[in-house]
Amino acid sequence: MNPGYELPQDEAAYSFGFLDEYAKREVRRCILKAISIPGYQTPYASREMPMGRGFGTGGLQVTLSLIGPDDSLKVIDQGADDSVNAVNLRQFVELTCPGVDTTERTQEATLIQSRHRIPETPLTEAQVLVLQVPYPDPLVVVEPSEARRKVMHGEGDYARLLTKLYEDIVQFDEITISHRYPTRINGHYVIDPSPIPRYDVPQLHQSKALVLLGAGREKKIYAVPPYTNAEPLVFEDVPFRVEDFRDADGQRRACARCGATNSFLDEIIQNDGHGGDQKTWQCSDSDYCDQQLAAHASPTEMRA
Numbered sequence: 173m174n175p176g177y178e179l180p181q182d183e184a185a186y187s188f189g190f191l192d193e194y195a196k197r198e199v200r201r202c203i204l205k206a207i208s209i210p211g212y213q214t215p216y217a218s219r220e221m222p223m224g225r226g227f228g229t230g231g232l233q234v235t236l237s238l239i240g241p242d243d244s245l246k247v248i249d250q251g252a253d254d255s256v257n258a259v260n261l262r263q264f265v266e267l268t269c270p271g272v273d274t275t276e277r278t279q280e281a282t283l284i285q286s287r288h289r290i291p292e293t294p295l296t297e298a299q300v301l302v303l304q305v306p307y308p309d310p311l312v313v314v315e316p317s318e319a320r321r322k323v324m325h326g327e328g329d330y331a332r333l334l335t336k337l338y339e340d341i342v343q344f345d346e347i348t349i350s351h352r353y354p355t356r357i358n359g360h361y362v363i364d365p366s367p368i369p370r371y372d373v374p375q376l377h378q379s380k381a382l383v384l385l386g387a388g389r390e391k392k393i394y395a396v397p398p399y400t401n402a403e404p405l406v407f408e409d410v411p412f413r414v415e416d417f418r419d420a421d422g423q424r425r426a427c428a429r430c431g432a433t434n435s436f437l438d439e440i441i442q443n444d445g446h447g448g449d450q451k452t453w454q455c456s457d458s459d460y461c462d463q464q465l466a467a468h469a470s471p472t473e474m475r476a
């Protein structure tokens with residue numbers, strides 16, 4: 173999007189939040205249904221947005237339906253506020269929602285739209301997390317027919333999904349799913365929690381914040397309401413395991429920038445100048461990294 177572009181709002185009479193009031197109301201009704209039946213994929217009339225499907229149109233429609241002039245919005249992509257997708261979505265909201273504040277600080281946001289990560293900083297009851305979803309149905313890998321998948325979801329029949337996980341264990345000695353780990357909500361529906369890493373899945377369990385998941389292309393909205401059980405599918409003898417950031421000596425790797433040893437790390441490969449590659453690790457959540465850095469900086473460094 174051209175940063176200097178301004179929507180001709182006066183002439184076109186765009187409503188606040190781009191979508192018209194009827195569209196927003198319909199999305200809000202679907203959100204209410206999704207909250208009432210935790211984990212159920214509620215169909216909705218996904219609108220055309222002025223961006224390609226697959227760029228977060230599902231999450232954006234949820235955000236635009238909920239946002240009001242008093243809200244403070246944070247948009248993140250892969251943990252970073254400054255990646256292209258996040259910047260474009262934030263600019264679009266700024267253009268179409270006059271008066272809405274945007275922020276990069278997790279604590280200051282009332283509404284957080286995210287792709288691929290849940291912020292490291294624990295969310296509160298006053299916050300709503302909107303996740304962008306490319307593929308809402310975890311059963312799609314084992315059953316091509318949507319009609320049959322609906323029956324399987326209704327009956328809570330996830331035997332074929334469990335068989336798939338079991339085959340993984342037989343072949344590789346562990347479950348190899350890194351993202352989109354199938355997670356059972358409130359003891360019934362199994363959801364695709366969007367492409368968050370395994371590391372983030374436990375944050376859905378008994379989350380204080382409402383978590384809404386929007387899939388624009390697939391026209392589905394589902395929710396993990398506050399204080400709801402969210403359990404990754406596992407076997408009794410094979411516990412759920414999150415990403416392991418230990419090095420060869422068993423030491424937990426630290427972020428090369430802020431030194432944190434309790435965050436999800438991105439592996440960064442840099443040329444070491446001698447024709448080889450050097451690997452470093454850095455927090456994936458850029459706001460968390462900045463805050464850790466600020467907290468540990470000495471007063472003299474802060475002044476510099």
Ligand SMILES: [Zn+2]
Pocket residue numbers: 427428429430431432454455460461462464
């Ligand atoms: Zn860091």
